[in-house]
Amino acid sequence: MNHYRIETIYTLLQPLSHIGESESTQSFLNTTTVVNDGVPEEVFVYTGNALRGMLRDCGARYLLNKLDIRVPLKAFHLLFSGGSIGGAQSLDIDQARVIRKALPFVSLFGGGVGNQILDGKLKQTFVYPICRETNNIIPSYIEKSDYSWRHFTNVIEFSRKDDEKNVNLAEQFLINNEEIQLIEGENKKKKEKDGPATQMRYGVEYLAAGTKLWHRWDIICNELELGAFVSCLHEWQKQPYLGGMSGKGFGLVAAEMDLVKEDGRESFAQIGQEFIKLGTTAEQAKKAYDEHLKEMYDSYLIDNKEEFTKLLAGEVK
Template identity: 85%
Template sequence: MNHYRLETIYTLLQPLSHIGESESTQSFLNTTTVVNDGKPEEVFVYTGNALRGMLRDCGARYLLNKLDIRVPLKAFHLLFSGGSIGGAQALDIDQAKVIRKALPFVSLFGGGVGNQILDGKLKQTFVYPVCRETNSIIPSYVEKSDYSWRHFTNVIEFSRKDDEKNVDLAEQFLIGQDEQQLLEGETTKKKKEKDGPATQMRYGVEYLAAGTKLWHRWDIICDELELGAFVSALHEWQKQPYLGGKNGSGFGLVQADMDVIINGQRKKFADISPETVFLGEIAKKAKETYDAHLKDMYDNYVIENKSEMIKLLSGEA
């Protein structure tokens, strides 16, 4: 087992939306309180749970694509959501060892398997913006900022309109009221009588500006196979390197520069951009080891006995 400390600088290539609360038609960024120069201050924070959940989904997709299988609901929940506990909680050491050895992804991210919980091996910080309020939190090697995170925020407004009232669209694609009434019954006619003129709702979204840098740290004590499962999640995420919400509206595209600190030495771990992913020596070797493990599973389980593979993924092996 090795201790891998992974530190990442995310650079926003598009605005970031990560909502903490909403009021009426306005949505606001998620924040927390930090102590800066002895006084509490509010600062934006991207939660570790959101980052972990995103990577878990990516790692699960990578695993199932490599094994070329679909799984039942129980295994689906285990891989994508962490599973659930059924019945009285117990500890089956032999079963846990089998699962950790065969499924390094589950060993790394953890989950509820059968009636026991497998602890994950990922520890992490929140994701903080590089700003005045976090100068005492982020490592000294990161260039400090004299600007408050509030200088990096703004609000953008969107509109949502009723396309049913668009005459050109309605005449071309919408069936007539008489035909609609036949399809849906009398309630449709009554509803139409109540319909008023088209309304256009406007709503605002607070965002963190493109160009903002954010810092994050993982601490992972694991073997090379489990580290490879982590790299596979990064590799899958690079296909759509987005953070936060409203990705379909233009938010969240990022690039990530990740270093690994192992045995006191800092090395390049991965560089992820919308165009490509570059893996450093440690990450590349770990992923090769993991891919070989998945190929062995495919050859020995999926081809010869798919049901055994599914039982293993469901924690029933």
């Protein structure tokens, strides 16, 4: 087993929405309290759980696409959500060893398999903006900031139409004239009851494009498990977004990931808008993982797909 410390600098290429609280029609960024020079202060934070869940989904998609299979609901929950425990919890070391060896992805992220829980191997920090409030939290090699994270935030407003049906579209695209008349009648009643149709305005607080954020992973694992982690990054780079509202233009990021070693730093992965460039360690690990998946396909899936689903369900001894 090796210890891999991976530090990432995310650069927002579009505004970031990561909602913590909502009040009326306003949504606010997620925050936490940090102590800065002995003074407690509020700061934006992107939760580790959100980042881990996103990468888990990406890794599960990569795995199933590589194996070219669909799985039953129980296995689906294990891969994408961590599974669940059925019956009395127990620890079967031999079974756990089989699962960890055959499924590095599950070994890395952990989950409930059969009637036991496999601990994951990922440890991480929250994702913090590089700002005045986090100067004592982020590593010393990163240039300190004189700006508060509040300088990087703003509010954007959107409009949402009310529930009134669009009769013009109905007349253009609906076949049944009776349905059009029904819509017109419902709209007339609504206007008589509620008055003229209005649009609702709502505001979303966001972190501005150009903001940089810092994050760290600590992973004690073997090369295959590291390869499973790299596969998550490889799948994520196809749509490198963080947070919510990506359909409205939010969340696009670039990422510079470094592997921190005793003798210095090594580029682990560079993820941009149009590319992913893996460092030597990451590339070798992904290659080993891909070869493992090919062997798994050859041994489990060509002749007997049931064996693979039994493995995911924790039924292989």
